[in-house]
Amino acid sequence: xxxxxxxxxRLPFARLGERDVAFFERLLPGRALTAQEEVKPFNVxxxxxxxxxxxxxxxxxxxAEVSQVLRYCYEKNLAVNPQGGNTGLVGGSVPVFDExxxxxxxxxxxxxxxxxxxxxxxxxxxxxxxLNEYVEEQGFIMPLDLGAKGSCHIGGNVATNAGGLRxxxxxxxxxxxxxxxxVLADGSVxxxxxxxxxxxxxxxxKQLFIGSEGTxxxxxxxxxxxxxxxKAVNVAFLGCQSFAKVLETFTTCRAMLGEILSAYxxxxxxxxxxxxxxxxxxxxxxxxxxxxxxxTSGSNSSHDEEKLNNFLEQAMASGLVTDGTVATDDxxxxxxxxxxxxxxxxxxxxxxxxxxxxxxxxxxxxxxxDDMRAxxxxxxxxxxxxxxxxxxxxxxxxxxxxYSHSLLDAIEPFxxxxxxxxxxxxxxxxxxxFKKKQFIQYSKPRGAVVLMQQFxxxxxxxxxxxxxxxxxxxxxxxxx
Amino acid sequence: xxxxxxxxxRLPFARLGERDVAFFERLLPGRALTAQEEVKPFNVxxxxxxxxxxxxxxxxxxxAEVSQVLRYCYEKNLAVNPQGGNTGLVGGSVPVFDExxxxxxxxxxxxxxxxxxxxxxxxxxxxxxxLNEYVEEQGFIMPLDLGAKGSCHIGGNVATNAGGLRxxxxxxxxxxxxxxxxVLADGSVxxxxxxxxxxxxxxxxKQLFIGSEGTxxxxxxxxxxxxxxxKAVNVAFLGCQSFAKVLETFTTCRAMLGEILSAYxxxxxxxxxxxxxxxxxxxxxxxxxxxxxxxTSGSNSSHDEEKLNNFLEQAMASGLVTDGTVATDDxxxxxxxxxxxxxxxxxxxxxxxxxxxxxxxxxxxxxxxDDMRAxxxxxxxxxxxxxxxxxxxxxxxxxxxxYSHSLLDAIEPFxxxxxxxxxxxxxxxxxxxFKKKQFIQYSKPRGAVVLMQQFxxxxxxxxxxxxxxxxxxxxxxxxx
Numbered sequence: 001x002x003x004x005x006x007x008x009x010r011l012p013f014a015r016l017g018e019r020d021v022a023f024f025e026r027l028l029p030g031r032a033l034t035a036q037e038e039v040k041p042f043n044v045x046x047x048x049x050x051x052x053x054x055x056x057x058x059x060x061x062x063x064a065e066v067s068q069v070l071r072y073c074y075e076k077n078l079a080v081n082p083q084g085g086n087t088g089l090v091g092g093s094v095p096v097f098d099e100x101x102x103x104x105x106x107x108x109x110x111x112x113x114x115x116x117x118x119x120x121x122x123x124x125x126x127x128x129x130x131l132n133e134y135v136e137e138q139g140f141i142m143p144l145d146l147g148a149k150g151s152c153h154i155g156g157n158v159a160t161n162a163g164g165l166r167x168x169x170x171x172x173x174x175x176x177x178x179x180x181x182x183v184l185a186d187g188s189v190x191x192x193x194x195x196x197x198x199x200x201x202x203x204x205x206k207q208l209f210i211g212s213e214g215t216x217x218x219x220x221x222x223x224x225x226x227x228x229x230x231k232a233v234n235v236a237f238l239g240c241q242s243f244a245k246v247l248e249t250f251t252t253c254r255a256m257l258g259e260i261l262s263a264y265x266x267x268x269x270x271x272x273x274x275x276x277x278x279x280x281x282x283x284x285x286x287x288x289x290x291x292x293x294x295x296t297s298g299s300n301s302s303h304d305e306e307k308l309n310n311f312l313e314q315a316m317a318s319g320l321v322t323d324g325t326v327a328t329d330d331x332x333x334x335x336x337x338x339x340x341x342x343x344x345x346x347x348x349x350x351x352x353x354x355x356x357x358x359x360x361x362x363x364x365x366x367x368x369x370d371d372m373r374a375x376x377x378x379x380x381x382x383x384x385x386x387x388x389x390x391x392x393x394x395x396x397x398x399x400x401x402x403y404s405h406s407l408l409d410a411i412e413p414f415x416x417x418x419x420x421x422x423x424x425x426x427x428x429x430x431x432x433x434f435k436k437k438q439f440i441q442y443s444k445p446r447g448a449v450v451l452m453q454q455f456x457x458x459x460x461x462x463x464x465x466x467x468x469x470x471x472x473x474x475x476x477x478x479x480x
Numbered sequence: 481x482x483x484x485x486x487x488x489x490r491l492p493f494a495r496l497g498e499r500d501v502a503f504f505e506r507l508l509p510g511r512a513l514t515a516q517e518e519v520k521p522f523n524v525x526x527x528x529x530x531x532x533x534x535x536x537x538x539x540x541x542x543x544a545e546v547s548q549v550l551r552y553c554y555e556k557n558l559a560v561n562p563q564g565g566n567t568g569l570v571g572g573s574v575p576v577f578d579e580x581x582x583x584x585x586x587x588x589x590x591x592x593x594x595x596x597x598x599x600x601x602x603x604x605x606x607x608x609x610x611l612n613e614y615v616e617e618q619g620f621i622m623p624l625d626l627g628a629k630g631s632c633h634i635g636g637n638v639a640t641n642a643g644g645l646r647x648x649x650x651x652x653x654x655x656x657x658x659x660x661x662x663v664l665a666d667g668s669v670x671x672x673x674x675x676x677x678x679x680x681x682x683x684x685x686k687q688l689f690i691g692s693e694g695t696x697x698x699x700x701x702x703x704x705x706x707x708x709x710x711k712a713v714n715v716a717f718l719g720c721q722s723f724a725k726v727l728e729t730f731t732t733c734r735a736m737l738g739e740i741l742s743a744y745x746x747x748x749x750x751x752x753x754x755x756x757x758x759x760x761x762x763x764x765x766x767x768x769x770x771x772x773x774x775x776t777s778g779s780n781s782s783h784d785e786e787k788l789n790n791f792l793e794q795a796m797a798s799g800l801v802t803d804g805t806v807a808t809d810d811x812x813x814x815x816x817x818x819x820x821x822x823x824x825x826x827x828x829x830x831x832x833x834x835x836x837x838x839x840x841x842x843x844x845x846x847x848x849x850d851d852m853r854a855x856x857x858x859x860x861x862x863x864x865x866x867x868x869x870x871x872x873x874x875x876x877x878x879x880x881x882x883y884s885h886s887l888l889d890a891i892e893p894f895x896x897x898x899x900x901x902x903x904x905x906x907x908x909x910x911x912x913x914f915k916k917k918q919f920i921q922y923s924k925p926r927g928a929v930v931l932m933q934q935f936x937x938x939x940x941x942x943x944x945x946x947x948x949x950x951x952x953x954x955x956x957x958x959x960x
Binding site: 114116117160161163167171172174175188189190191192194195196197198199200201202203204205207208210211212216228230231251254255256257258259260297298299300303306307359361362363388391392393423424425426427428429430431432436440443444445447448449451452454455458470471 | 594596597640641643647651652654655668669670671672674675676677678679680681682683684685687688690691692696708710711731734735736737738739740777778779780783786787839841842843868871872873903904905906907908909910911912916920923924925927928929931932934935938950951
């Protein structure tokens with residue numbers, strides 16, 4: 001449906017031939033998949049909202065293999081879709097037409113871990129949750145965490161500049177990623193895989209690849225700084241009677257919890273209803289219009305509990321919060337987190353999901369949900385809001401029995417115009433991928449987009465890397 | 481001396497003519513300086529180690545004026561040296577030949593400050609210390625702090641990706657800078673001045689300008705995330721009997737102080753001797769081979785003091801530390817910090833200073849100082865080491881009565897080869913500027929440097945912006 005809607009046409013790349021397949025089978029014996037059944041799952045995204053028709057999946061194990069694959073594709077003008085855990089939400093991780101899928105699934109080796117500095121170096125295909133387990137054994141944690149952790153690859157996380165649940169405390173990947181190894185479109189290997197906290201020798205090239213969604217190069221290895229594992233973690237799950245109270249609770253807890261605050265998430269009552277109904281989870285607090293999840297991470301459990309209790313007492317006494325529960329043991333902490341983390345999954349049970357991932361000034365965050373609900377009325381099944389309030393990041397989701405042009409027309413460009421009026425971002429953390437790339441102008445001025453296209457043309461002159469993604473197609477924009 | 485040593489030749493830019501001067505005097509009435517006395521201080525760096533011979537200093541007040549200046553220079557092929565507070569240590573902030581100096585001194589307005597989010601938007605010429613005072617009044621602090629704070633401009637800080645004293649806690653500018661406005665070489669204005677914590681719409685262009693030392697564009701405005709002002713700050717100043725104990729003290733305090741640790745600095749006994757001699761400061765602890773400064777910042781003074789006291793007890797009991805003092809009041813905290821912050825200043829009293837700013841694996845940090853001291857023997861007056869140990873960042877300084885080729889030959893490339901063998905960085909935070917640019921290959925592979933040169937050629941095709949800086953000159957490298 002997207003192809004039609006945005007009138008996307010296949011660019012004049014070469015078609016995959018028998019000789020090409022033979023080359024790849026020789027290069028990657030047993031790791032060049034062509035059987036339709038094997039290829040199929042790689043063609044469809046996690047949301048089942050976009051589907052390509054690639055006929056070849058390549059599974060290299062080494063950087064040298066990735067380099068040989070790309071050198072060949074570059075010479076033959078074959079388009080390539082780099083794919084990590086395929087958990088992206090904007091159609092960036094699957095082919096649009098017949099692009100060759102380059103999967104990092106077998107590039108899953110840890111290269112090194114330094115216990116003094118906490119610096120991990122690993123291949124791009126390592127699964128985030130496996131890495132977290134690995135460094136946890138040595139007293140550290142990964143600086144990022146997100147709902148898809150069980151499947152997403154660290155290379156994909158970096159390629160999309162994933163945000164997630166720990167950004168409030170440990171900052172973005174732009175600070176924690178110390179080095180990258182990247183294979184460029186022509187197969188040359190760019191080695192920026194250093195493990196230094198500070199390095200001001202020339203331009204920081206790796207930054208350009210962070211968040212470029214596989215359109216400028218294929219990330220093959222990552223060096224990342226892991227924070228120490230906190231000795232004490234507490235989670236509070238609270239009910240609030242209005243969004244204004246959610247906001248006031250945030251400023252109060254930021255002031256009172258200070259350096260131990262590691263997450264401030266919110267969800268509305270509709271979200272709770274859906275996780276209860278579809279996932280059989282039960283709410284630990286009395287029904288409320290809004291719920292807040294607060295996490296603290298610190299080095300001294302009695303200090304942290306004292307801070308948290310002081311805050312909770314004040315929040316209850318002043319009526320900011322009407323009900324709440326606190327967890328200090330791992331099991332209950334996981335249970336509380338799953339209420340928030342599994343909203344995405346619960347939504348998929350409702351039919352088709354229109355997903356929006358918006359950055360806004362925190363005070364206006366929920367106004368967009370209210371306005372959208374009023375606008376759509378009965379034509380949508382659900383309009384829900386949740387997200388990383390501490391980062392000013394709203395996940396706005398709209399569900400309906402099935403996809404319809406008319407509902408989409410009612411949502412877009414309204415949602416983007418609304419966001420642009422508040423100087424927000426139309427994609428806080430999901431990226432633009434295939435589904436959002438035509439809307440970049442709502443968040444970036446024309447001069448910036450033209451410059452991006454110049455970078456793309458410089459680094460990938462034939463445009464073979466993840467085509468049809470991230471940047472708007474050429475006609476409207478003049479370049480390429 | 482550097483011109484000679486590195487055989488630097490003036491590139492064929494146009495020479496400044498009377499008509500050019502007349503144009504600038506019309507554009508910036510009273511703010512185009514040509515009198516030799518007025519221009520002179522802008523031609524010499526803070527260390528008095530490099531000197532240009534510019535005949536014109538321009539002081540725009542607005543982005544539009546910067547744009548007009550650059551458009552004119554681009555058309556006429558006139559080279560430009562952007563200059564902030566002129567506190568750089570690698571000769572990046574002054575002209576090499578007759579480049580026009582574009583000073584941000586009059587671009588010193590705060591544009592906005594949001595008390596809820598702590599996001600500051602200001603012009604590039606704001607002095608760091610003034611900004612810190614401004615946000616402190618509203619309960620926040622700047623995310624960076626450095627010895628030069630009284631003169632350095634925030635635009636220069638961003639252009640050089642300054643590190644400094646708070647990086648350990650608040651991370652690098654790559655995470656805290658949320659947006660930039662940049663004027664490109666041809667005078668066009670790139671507006672990436674957003675104030676969002678998360679924005680994944682296309683490539684993050686601003687990152688390329690952070691740390692590019694004015695060679696890719698002139699930063700005219702900055703949007704930056706300020707952390708909350710900590711309610712409690714403590715500083716401990718300690719004496720250690722060996723560098724091994726300095727390291728062990730670090731791992732112990734990182735584990736015990738956790739999230740409240742905001743600085744871990746070290747200096748050797750020679751540094752202490754120099755600040756005592758030249759600045760009449762006195763050491764607060766018994767003479768020791770090494771000194772450590774530890775700062776904590778937190779939201780609860782009794783919790784923080786308890787953590788710090790527990791750590792100090794353990795450090796004293798186990799013999800890691802042999803003497804120490806703690807400060808909780810502002811005045812004493814400032815006094816302790818000045819011992820560390822004013823080492824640079826004390827060194828300048830010793831004659832000529834050869835400065836090196838190295839990133840190394842923390843365990844090897846002081847080996848370089850020992851090796852250098854052994855190598856130079858009597859030919860150097862002092863060989864001292866200090867720096868941001870928590871970030872793996874050593875400041876190695878060598879002094880002599882005056883500059884000599886032979887001493888420099890004994891130091892370089894030895895120091896760079898030593899660093900490269902440990903996969904370190906030859907410039908952790910100072911940048912490459914004019915003095916270090918020929919050594920980039922010790923920290924970056926050739927492919928990366930070639931790519932940097934392509935970026936430079938794309939963004940500044942005539943090479944008018946801060947020429948002779950950051951990237952090695954063309955002949956050896958083939959490109960441009």
